[in-house]
């Protein structure tokens with residue numbers, strides 16, 4: 001196997017084994033043989049084109065990657081930019097509606113809910129209290 005192929009295989013295996021978000025720099029340090037960042041980016045690009053992994057970005061350019069076998073369910077805090085993934089899938093009925101309305105065969109989805117985590121909500125309430133003080 002060429003080195004590029006080995007990197008792709010390792011990335012795919014890692015993402016299938018653990019349902020979480022990975023970034024390119026993190027992957028480069030975790031992968032066997034410690035491939036350089038450009039090798040990792042090339043592998044990620046190819047894997048994504050082939051639908052073997054998914055990517056998502058939240059607050060700008062930075063891309064996060066996760067298994068192509070999973071749908072993405074994200075909860076993000078607008079204040080501290082914490083990102084949580086949740087496994088529970090609320091989309092079955094939406095998929096059925098889309099299928100009927102647009103005659104689409106749905107193959108995957110990303111759901112993104114944004115708001116305030118409990119810490120940020122508390123801090124914000126405190127700030128408000130003080131300013132009205």
Ligand SMILES: [Zn+2]
Pocket residue numbers: 077078079080081082116117118119120121
């Ligand atoms: Zn927060």
Ligand SMILES: [Zn+2]
Pocket residue numbers: 071072073088089090091109
């Ligand atoms: Zn889902």
